[in-house]
Amino acid sequence: MGDIFFGIIMYVINLILISEFVRHRTNSNGVNFSILLVHYHILIGFYYGWFAKGTDTSFYWNLGDKFRHFNFESWWDAYGTHNYFVFFINYPFSRTLGLDFWTGTFLYASVSAWAFILLFLAGQDLLKANKVSLQAFNIWPNILLLPSLHFWSSGIGKDSLVFLFIAMFFYGIRDLRKYVFLVFLSAVLLYHVRPHMAFIVLLSTSIMLILDSKLHLSYKLVFFALAIVGFIFIYDEVLKFLRIDELNVENIEGVFNTSSGNLSYGKSFVDMSGYPYPLKVFTFLYRPLFFDAHNFSSLLNSVENLICLLLTIAIFTKVNPIKGYQKAPNAIKIMFLTFLLSSIAFAGAMSNFGIMVRMKNMTFVYFLIFLIYIYQVHLLERREYIMSKIAFAQKKRDAIARKVGG
Incomplete structure (x- = not known):
């Protein structure tokens, strides 16, 4: 009875x-889509x-199983990082x-459905559009309905x-002055669950904000100081996670080789030992494809990967990704x-499609x-170019008409 209540x-x-938060940040269609996201995700x-x-x-x-049993006498006994933080959340x-x-x-x-609501709202704000279409297909916001995105982010656990x-x-980094507490809180929480991901996120943010010419020097210095403190705390956790003494090329290669060997099992194993690194990254991002599928789950992943691969090719053949990146706002740059x-x-350490799908998710x-985003910018620039050509042609016709009339 208590569970139902x-x-x-x-x-x-x-x-x-949804009614109070989303309604003030989007239109009625956005509210309906947010409700759809929640039910779909659940x-x-x-x-x-x-x-x-x-x-x-x-x-x-x-809080454990028959092989790994943990005796927590109180809620705070469960507090810690990695698995322990999940126990800490689940304990009450x-x-x-x-x-x-x-x-x-x-x-x-x-609760995790709110990740998609925040992504939807952030996307609406950054794209400045309710929808973006490619070849008559509404890729935004429908791309947020890809099943694997929801599958690996909806269950009990760290993912x-x-x-x-x-x-x-x-969501918060779009306006650091307004959402500084949300950014700080999310970074702290991320550190508790997966310190290495917090390290990557903060490193990306530090690089972009410090190089941002529009950001005032005082904000750069404050963020730089906070980032240094954060890296000091996270660095030790990353070393513990990787089980190495220091970050260097030799140790990282050792971790990759060990991880790849540990994951070389099952029908979803793929031997990438002889792959050049770009091909490893491609495999990490876009496989399994149909020739890799061995069950229904991998077949479904193959369909999604094919959609994403075709989307990437379609947009990269129309838009120069480097120029698109240069024109993007900082939030998009940090995301990328x-x-x-x-x-x-992760591409160098993975050799199992099941793990790859979870990690890339x-x-x-x-x-x-x-x-x-870069495709939409391309569409807007193309539309502006066409409109300018039409305006120029119209001015030319008007000039000729005035000359003939005169």
Whole structure:
């Protein structure tokens, strides 16, 4: 009974928040799309719960399993980074309230759905458009409905939290003065779940904000100081995570080789040991494709990867990505840089399609937003060019008419 009551309360709160938060930031169609995102995400979340029940999702919700049991006498005993922070979040719901696994699934899906609402609102603001079409297809905002984006970010565990915290960070980074607390909070939360991702996000942001000619020097100095402090704390956690003494080329290569060897199992294994690095990155981003599919899940991933590959080719053949990047606002640049750094980092350590899909899911959506942004800029410039040509031709006709009339 308590689970049902909790679920109803969560659902009502979500609808109220959408009404109060989203309604003031978009139009009625945007509110409807946000409601669709929430229900769609929750539906896929329950499918993920069924798919992954008994694995890490149950381990996180039950605060351990028969192989790895943790004795937490109080809530604060669970506090820590990595797995412990997930335990810390789950403790009051799982241990104190005694909610079951499916209620936990609904809780995670309801909360992580807000990642997509924030991405939608941020995209509407950055794109300055309600929709963007390519060959009569509305790629924005419909790209946010790709099933794998929701599948890997809806279940109980670190993936959902990381996806949400990164979305919070990028929603706030659009206007650092207005959302500085949200940016700070999301960075701290991200650090607690996956310090190496916090490191990549903060590194990308630091590079862009320090190089930004429009940002006042005082803001640069403040952010630079905060970034240095953040890196000092995160650096040790990254070393612990990678199990190395210091960051250097030799140690990183060792980590890649070890990770690749540990993941060389199952039908989804792909041997990339002989691949040049650009091909490793391509494999990380766009495979499995149809010739790699061995079950329904990999077949579905193949369809999505083909869509993303065709979208990338279609836009890159129309738009110079370097020039598009140069014209983009800082928020888009930071999104793209985060995607690029994480892709380069993870591509060398992955050799299993299942793990690749999960890892790329954290940042790939920001590459899609980058693609749509530079394509929309291209459309606007092309429209302005055509309008200027029409205006020039009209002026020429008017001049000829006046000369003939005179």
